[in-house]
Amino acid sequence: MTAEVEETLKRIQSHKGVIGTMVVNAEGIPIRTTLDNSTTVQYAGLLHHLTMKAKSTVRDIDPQNDLTFLRIRSKKHEIMVAPDKEYLLIVIQNPCE
Amino acid sequence: MAPKQKKKSSRRKKSPKPILAASEDMEPVNMESMGHPEIYPLVLTTKTQEIFNCRIDEDITDEQPYKLINKEDIFEDLRNRAAVSDFHPVKKIVQEYPGNELLLVYDKDFKYGLNFYLIGTEEGKENYLNPPEVSEEQEEYKEYIPEDVYIYKPPVSKPWVSLGSEKEIEEASVTESTKQITYMISRKRSEFGAPIKFSDQNASSVKDAYIECTAYPDKNFTLKQLEKDVGMQVIPQIKDISTQTKWTYPKNATTQYYPREFSEEEKETLKQSKPLVDFLNNASISVEIALQQNEITNTFIDDWKHLAEEEGTFGDKTDTHLKEYQSFTDLHSPTEKMITCVSWHPTIYGLIAVSVAVRLSFEDRVHFSGKLLLQPSLILFWSFSDPIHPQLMLESPDDIFCFKFCPSDPNIIAGGCINGQIVMWDITTHADRIENVKAGGSRSKKATLKPMFLLEPESNKEAMYIRHCAVSSIENGHKKVITDIHWLSDTFEINRMGSVFENRSGICCQLVTCSHNMFWDIRPQKPLTPQTTEKKKEENIEIPFDVPSTFLHLDLSWKPLTKVRLSKGETSLDHCPTKISLKEDHLLCKTQDKVLAQSKTAKAEEMNPYHNLESGMPNLLKPIDDFCTKFFVGTEEGEVIYTDWKMEKDPETGRLMPKKPVSLHTIHDGIVHTIQRSPFYDDIILTVGGWNVAIWKESVMTGPLLQSCCAPKRYTSGHWSLTRPGVFYIGREDGYIDIWDLLEKTHEPAQSQNICITMITCIKPWIFSSKQQFIAIADYYGTLHILEIPWTLSRPSTNEMTSINHYFEREVKHLEYVEQRKKIREQEKKEMEQEMAKKKVKIYQKSKEQMEAELKMDYESYLELEKTVLINLGLIKVTEKGSYSDVM
Numbered sequence: 001m002t003a004e005v006e007e008t009l010k011r012i013q014s015h016k017g018v019i020g021t022m023v024v025n026a027e028g029i030p031i032r033t034t035l036d037n038s039t040t041v042q043y044a045g046l047l048h049h050l051t052m053k054a055k056s057t058v059r060d061i062d063p064q065n066d067l068t069f070l071r072i073r074s075k076k077h078e079i080m081v082a083p084d085k086e087y088l089l090i091v092i093q094n095p096c097e
Numbered sequence: 098m099a100p101k102q103k104k105k106s107s108r109r110k111k112s113p114k115p116i117l118a119a120s121e122d123m124e125p126v127n128m129e130s131m132g133h134p135e136i137y138p139l140v141l142t143t144k145t146q147e148i149f150n151c152r153i154d155e156d157i158t159d160e161q162p163y164k165l166i167n168k169e170d171i172f173e174d175l176r177n178r179a180a181v182s183d184f185h186p187v188k189k190i191v192q193e194y195p196g197n198e199l200l201l202v203y204d205k206d207f208k209y210g211l212n213f214y215l216i217g218t219e220e221g222k223e224n225y226l227n228p229p230e231v232s233e234e235q236e237e238y239k240e241y242i243p244e245d246v247y248i249y250k251p252p253v254s255k256p257w258v259s260l261g262s263e264k265e266i267e268e269a270s271v272t273e274s275t276k277q278i279t280y281m282i283s284r285k286r287s288e289f290g291a292p293i294k295f296s297d298q299n300a301s302s303v304k305d306a307y308i309e310c311t312a313y314p315d316k317n318f319t320l321k322q323l324e325k326d327v328g329m330q331v332i333p334q335i336k337d338i339s340t341q342t343k344w345t346y347p348k349n350a351t352t353q354y355y356p357r358e359f360s361e362e363e364k365e366t367l368k369q370s371k372p373l374v375d376f377l378n379n380a381s382i383s384v385e386i387a388l389q390q391n392e393i394t395n396t397f398i399d400d401w402k403h404l405a406e407e408e409g410t411f412g413d414k415t416d417t418h419l420k421e422y423q424s425f426t427d428l429h430s431p432t433e434k435m436i437t438c439v440s441w442h443p444t445i446y447g448l449i450a451v452s453v454a455v456r457l458s459f460e461d462r463v464h465f466s467g468k469l470l471l472q473p474s475l476i477l478f479w480s481f482s483d484p485i486h487p488q489l490m491l492e493s494p495d496d497i498f499c500f501k502f503c504p505s506d507p508n509i510i511a512g513g514c515i516n517g518q519i520v521m522w523d524i525t526t527h528a529d530r531i532e533n534v535k536a537g538g539s540r541s542k543k544a545t546l547k548p549m550f551l552l553e554p555e556s557n558k559e560a561m562y563i564r565h566c567a568v569s570s571i572e573n574g575h576k577k578v579i580t581d582i583h584w585l586s587d588t589f590e591i592n593r594m595g596s597v598f599e600n601r602s603g604i605c606c607q608l609v610t611c612s613h614n615m616f617w618d619i620r621p622q623k624p625l626t627p628q629t630t631e632k633k634k635e636e637n638i639e640i641p642f643d644v645p646s647t648f649l650h651l652d653l654s655w656k657p658l659t660k661v662r663l664s665k666g667e668t669s670l671d672h673c674p675t676k677i678s679l680k681e682d683h684l685l686c687k688t689q690d691k692v693l694a695q696s697k698t699a700k701a702e703e704m705n706p707y708h709n710l711e712s713g714m715p716n717l718l719k720p721i722d723d724f725c726t727k728f729f730v731g732t733e734e735g736e737v738i739y740t741d742w743k744m745e746k747d748p749e750t751g752r753l754m755p756k757k758p759v760s761l762h763t764i765h766d767g768i769v770h771t772i773q774r775s776p777f778y779d780d781i782i783l784t785v786g787g788w789n790v791a792i793w794k795e796s797v798m799t800g801p802l803l804q805s806c807c808a809p810k811r812y813t814s815g816h817w818s819l820t821r822p823g824v825f826y827i828g829r830e831d832g833y834i835d836i837w838d839l840l841e842k843t844h845e846p847a848q849s850q851n852i853c854i855t856m857i858t859c860i861k862p863w864i865f866s867s868k869q870q871f872i873a874i875a876d877y878y879g880t881l882h883i884l885e886i887p888w889t890l891s892r893p894s895t896n897e898m899t900s901i902n903h904y905f906e907r908e909v910k911h912l913e914y915v916e917q918r919k920k921i922r923e924q925e926k927k928e929m930e931q932e933m934a935k936k937k938v939k940i941y942q943k944s945k946e947q948m949e950a951e952l953k954m955d956y957e958s959y960l961e962l963e964k965t966v967l968i969n970l971g972l973i974k975v976t977e978k979g980s981y982s983d984v985m
Contacts, residue, residue: 002365002368002369004374004378005368005373005374008377008378008381009377012381012388015389015392016392017391023377025359025367027357028357029356029359030358030359031359031364031373032368069383069387071387073397078391080384080387080388082381084379086372087376087380089377089380091387091388093388093391
């Protein structure tokens with residue numbers, strides 16, 4: 001089991017331009033991460049709130065809809081959040097060379 | 098009167114007769130119209146006057162303006178002159194005159210129209226003569242009275258007749274319509290002045306105390322509204338609640354928190370949980386799709402934007418020439434001077450300092466040394482606002498060949514002389530003069546319109562001569578001309594060993610000069626006791642009064658801190674360095690920053706740290722480790738040396754010896770006059786000398802990254818561009834500037850522009866603002882040209898840094914490749930040589946055998962030849978026929 005988890009995360013991390021990957025639980029507490037602790041905690045806390053907000057927005061507009069993926073493109077890199085009922089997968093990638 | 102009238106009427110009847118005969122019948126005109134019927138005006142000519150002796154002003158005067166004339170005389174005149182006679186018109190009067198004498202009166206005032214008049218009646222004559230004046234007046238008065246004499250009668254009253262004016266008067270008058278009513282009110286005397294009591298009263302209780310207008314519905318004004326326009330809006334439920342609180346004062350409140358985290362075991366358990374695995378499997382699919390999307394293409398790039406260059410150019414993009422802005426020449430100096438060094442003032446805009454030296458060779462200097470002593474050697478400060486007068490003139494004992502502003506205090510200037518002395522100036526007292534130059538620019542513009550000879554005696558325009566503050570000691574200083582001088586940065590210090598310490602004072606206090614490479618410190622060194630007495634004796638020299646005493650402790654006794662000699666290895670000769678380039682310090686530990694900041698704040702109250710230098714060097718300083726003490730040196734022979742200034746102990750002799758140079762290259766064919774680090778890269782150095790240019794990288798010591806081929810003209814000065822990493826300027830000896838752009842061409846200059854007719858001695862660019870960049874070019878004839886750098890040369894293109902980086906990396910790789918190739922070539926060469934050697938050996942052996950075989954063949958052929966010859970000669974007889982055929 002763990003090997004599978006490890007392997008998936010490793011595969012994601014090895015993509016071109018990926019800076020960091022982290023798995024966060026529903027309350028925003030990080031479970032697995034490749035970045036240092038302070039950065040992870042910051043990302044986890046902030047993105048958890050943002051994901052909740054995005055989810056509620058989508059559901060307010062159409063209650064039968066749901067959030068599947070969240071991508072935030074900034075000047076320097078792109079943050080991708082895959083939400084779930086219990087967990088959050090956050091990946092940070094630098095798209096340009 | 099009546100007979101006259103009758104006469105008139107009788108005469109009138111005769112008037113309609115023809116004119117010819119009218120002369121006799123013409124009526125005499127009399128003055129009846131004027132009330133004098135007896136007066137007949139006459140014109141008497143002078144002839145008549147003579148005849149009758151009534152000449153004007155002789156016989157007839159003012160007192161007696163009349164003459165009695167006999168009738169017979171008149172008749173005689175009439176008979177004599179007939180119609181011509183003046184009395185002809187009054188002939189009838191004269192004939193009918195009763196008396197004998199007629200009165201002729203001179204009418205001076207022409208009262209009756211003519212100059213004489215005749216009185217035709219006796220009465221008139223009498224009246225005129227007796228009494229002459231009074232009677233006339235009375236006569237005249239009486240004549241003016243109208244004939245109807247009015248007799249005054251007093252008015253008689255008649256009864257009044259009314260014409261209706263009474264009614265009008267009645268209407269206009271004011272009368273009382275009613276009779277006036279009189280009242281008399283009385284009151285008891287005692288009630289006067291009694292106190293008054295007021296009391297309330299209900300208005301309704303008293304009858305007629307008030308009048309009411311009650312409202313009532315008036316049917317004229319009621320309208321029934323049949324249509325109504327109403328708007329509605331839905332709003333969320335709002336609740337407005339407010340409370341009142343006590344406001345005391347704001348308090349700072351902080352919270353401290355730490356994030357919740359899982360412990361390691363929890364993490365492990367979670368990792369193994371199935372939901373996580375499922376989640377990851379699901380999520381990773383979409384995540385990987387997204388990642389791949391990003392890898393394929395960047396959808397947010399604006400290709401057009403990235404294709405274009407930067408926006409907004411000032412000025413023409415095609416204009417690539419340096420534009421002449423201003424030029425300065427010292428017009429007051431008697432001899433011809435050349436400019437040796439140029440430096441922009443670090444803080445003040447528009448101020449540039451120039452050192453001038455006399456343009457003579459060494460022999461000429463010695464020859465004219467007496468004359469040269471009298472002329473002061475100067476550093477001139479020029480300002481843009483005044484191209485004729487220098488703002489300041491700094492005096493020095495001898496010609497200055499290089500000088501620099503102190504980076505931490507621009508009022509301190511250090512210069513190197515031709516005789517090997519260092520000269521220091523302190524211009525803090527004159528700092529406000531040069532700072533106000535730009536403010537007084539408008540004033541000076543007017544002044545420059547006048548011709549030069551009028552400007553001389555202006556007192557406020559005179560440039561001040563400032564004497565130097567201190568010079569180094571001659572015995573301990575350089576023996577040759579100082580070609581380069583640098584201030585060491587204010588972050589580190591050097592001690593006698595050459596090892597580096599931190600600099601606590603926060604100011605630049607050490608110098609490096611180059612003609613034997615010496616380090617100097619501008620603070621007084623601790624003198625050893627036996628020397629103090631000698632020094633005191635020497636220091637009793639009088640100081641000129643306007644020289645600041647900043648560096649008094651150094652004057653004439655300044656010794657260098659350390660000396661660095663560059664020996665040439667085995668020989669005892671030294672290199673002659675001409676320019677050096679120190680590593681600009683970018684290494685600073687963080688602790689050092691704090692220390693410096695502290696010391697700087699402590700010194701904020703002090704006036705100027707440079708004035709308190711006499712405290713001497715502090716003893717305890719922290720040494721800076723791993724500071725790079727290596728630097729580049731360019732020599733007179735054209736070599737570029739990379740060496741260390743730290744001294745090391747020679748293990749054999751125990752003395753302090755300078756280290757051997759790390760690398761030495763002879764690249765240039767002439768004296769190296771420019772070594773400069775690029776302002777963008779720490780380790781890229783430009784060296785210019787002789788006929789070519791070289792670019793070096795500090796860590797790569799195998800050779801220069803770029804070495805240009807020999808130019809047709811000698812290069813005499815060079816400088817990097819301050820804003821573009823791949824551009825540098827080289828000055829030639831024929832007055833041309835070559836502008837090299839490494840992105841355009843690396844084998845030759847990109848541009849060449851003529852500046853002046855003679856050798857360019859110094860180039861210094863300077864940035865004023867983002868739009869303006871100037872370059873100062875000094876030439877051999879003493880003129881300083883200021884040119885403006887066009888937009889294309891001052892603005893770097895977007896990727897210029899990266900491109901230049903790539904270029905340098907490529908060049909480094911190229912050098913490495915060349916090195917490797919060299920090795921390979923060496924190997925190949927060796928192999929080839931071996932092969933060649935082998936080949937030679939073989940050939941040699943072969944030829945020996947061949948030689949023998951050949952010899953044999955020759956011998957046999959010789960024998961044959963001998964035989965034939967002998968036969969031909971007949972010495973050997975041909976015995977057999979076979980032998981004949983053989984011979985044939």
